[in-house]
Amino acid sequence: MIRNPFHLVEYSPWPLTGSLGAMFLTLGMTSWFHNHGMTTMYIGLFLILMTMFQWWRDIIRESTFQGYHTAKVSLGMRLGMILFITSEVCFFFAFFWAYFHSSLAPNTEMGACWPPIYIEPLNPFQVPLLNTAILLASGVTVTWAHHSLMLGDHKEVVQSMILTIMLGVYFTFLQAQEYQETSFSISDSIYGATFFVATGFHGLHVIIGSMFLLTCLVRILYHHFSTNHHFGFEAAAWYWHFVDVVWLILYTCIYWWGS
Numbered sequence: 001m002i003r004n005p006f007h008l009v010e011y012s013p014w015p016l017t018g019s020l021g022a023m024f025l026t027l028g029m030t031s032w033f034h035n036h037g038m039t040t041m042y043i044g045l046f047l048i049l050m051t052m053f054q055w056w057r058d059i060i061r062e063s064t065f066q067g068y069h070t071a072k073v074s075l076g077m078r079l080g081m082i083l084f085i086t087s088e089v090c091f092f093f094a095f096f097w098a099y100f101h102s103s104l105a106p107n108t109e110m111g112a113c114w115p116p117i118y119i120e121p122l123n124p125f126q127v128p129l130l131n132t133a134i135l136l137a138s139g140v141t142v143t144w145a146h147h148s149l150m151l152g153d154h155k156e157v158v159q160s161m162i163l164t165i166m167l168g169v170y171f172t173f174l175q176a177q178e179y180q181e182t183s184f185s186i187s188d189s190i191y192g193a194t195f196f197v198a199t200g201f202h203g204l205h206v207i208i209g210s211m212f213l214l215t216c217l218v219r220i221l222y223h224h225f226s227t228n229h230h231f232g233f234e235a236a237a238w239y240w241h242f243v244d245v246v247w248l249i250l251y252t253c254i255y256w257w258g259s
Contacts, residue, residue: 005072021047138167212236
């Protein structure tokens with residue numbers, strides 16, 4: 001029998017259930033926005049969470065217990081993660097394009113100034129600055145976790161991962177409080193639309209990144225990672241650093257310059 005370094009993935013229902021979950025979630029949120037109930041959204045959310053749990057379970061089995069993630073497979077996964085983050089860069093680039101399109105040449109409907117004359121922007125040196133410090137600190141702690149993992153220091157890996165997740169949750173809490181205190185809404189001109197869409201999608205990415213890191217923490221507690229075979233953690237760390245960089249650009253352009 002000739003063995004090769006590639007892994008031929010078995011038939012899986014999770015791409016189908018994930019697609020259905022995304023469809024139901026999108027339709028459900030649209031229905032919710034128009035006050036038609038939240039049942040469809042809950043169905044979509046359940047399908048997404050179920051798909052995440054089951055699909056991650058299968059990948060953990062393939063990599064940890066069946067040994068399918070060879071060096072060649074890991075290289076392909078690294079390239080896939082790089083392409084995914086590149087697509088996320090393009091995703092946020094569209095929001096910044098919309099923001100600068102309006103802010104650099106505001107029209108007369110907005111008072112020919114930016115922010116519009118009836119918008120009171122948030123103070124960039126209060127909660128936004130604190131959130132910046134929190135995310136920068138979380139970038140330090142996740143790097144600490146990575147180096148501890150490569151050194152085989154299990155205790156420090158666990159401590160630094162818990163700190164990183166706590167910082168991510170704290171960021172989300174502060175951003176939710178900030179949204180409740182804003183004097184404008186998403187329907188208040190292009191300023192409100194671009195502000196809440198850009199910062200809101202970033203907040204969603206922080207929540208997703210926190211879930212990635214929490215999954216990695218559980219795997220670390222079960223000793224799924226070795227000092228030289230831990231791409232699952234590296235992918236989560238790359239994603240978290242990407243979230244940090246996007247926030248720095250958001251803070252500089254929207255909170256500080258845009259105010």
